[in-house]
Amino acid sequence: MNTEPEGKLEELLRDAGAEWRASQPSPELNFTPHQEGKVVRGRRWLVPVGAMASVLAVATVAASFVNLNREGVERTPVTASSGEAYPAEWILPADAGSGRRVRGAGTLLRSGDGRLMLCSFARTTLPQQNGETMCGGIGVQVAGAAAESFIASSGEAGGAASIIGVYRDGVVHLVSATADRTPAPTNPTAPEMPCRPPRDGWRPGYGIESAAAPDAINELRRWVESRSATYTDVWERQVDDAGQVKNIFVVGTTGDVKAAQIEIAAHYPGNLCMYQAKHSASDLQEIANQIREAFPxxxxxxxxxxxxxxxVTALVLDPVAISVLGRFGSDALTIRQPLLLPADK
Known part of the structure; x- marks a missing residue:
């Protein structure tokens, strides 16, 4: 567990940011969801974190949660779209010592320990776990009369809010907090299939007898997960073909696609889409772990x-965050809009 006080953590990040800005040009990285890039197999994803080396990862405890926003649906995240330069309006300048004026939107609530928090979204534990509401995603402590007034009017469980404040020493001191009445997004468009259907098309259902499907699906997942250094995680795509539902499992490989197709078909005879992937499941997990260690x-x-x-959804995209994330390569990351953005003076 991180034993550094929040003030010390901010000091480390501020010093690291100052050093980075002194030695680098103004950061403008290109993180686009579909940018092409080369993958080096067997590469170790090591992140030099410099002045942040003393910051330890925070352990997380798994629990059963229900994700909520005010309509009970998690918002669709905003990302840099294909072909766009890295959004300059997301970058928060290094702290000069007096704090940084920020804006943000999320769920403003009072956590179980009494702190007021701005969160990406709210989570509530199941009734048998006391039904406690807490931060989901990323969160930051807030303070000030505006925060107390918002909670007083919306209840301890909080509500969707847009805020403006000053971010200093790990806390946002609110200037204003207003109810966010932005409509909940519609369901996102289903992802494109990364491979073509077979010559005779996808078979109905899972492409195997219904009685055999559960065991076959479990075997597919088990077999692929045991070879995570070569394969991606399994995901499912459902298509409606003239009223007939067809379920296709999608698996990527960093090796030879045709050989992988033959290999997996021996374990799963149902509808299967194999494609050439840049990163295996192990690659992605290692990258994720490295980023978590850098930004506990x-x-x-x-x-x-x-x-x-x-x-990645960062609390802020300051020079330190951009420097660390930039070391992984833009083809490996989807950078979502951070919780806090720069605010106009």
């Missing part, structure tokens, strides 16, 4: 097998 409790990081990337 300051970024929400997860492997995204559908995009074959690691998705």
């Amino acid at each position: 409790a300051r970024a929400d990081v997860s492997a995204d097998p559908v995009a074959n990337r690691v998705a």
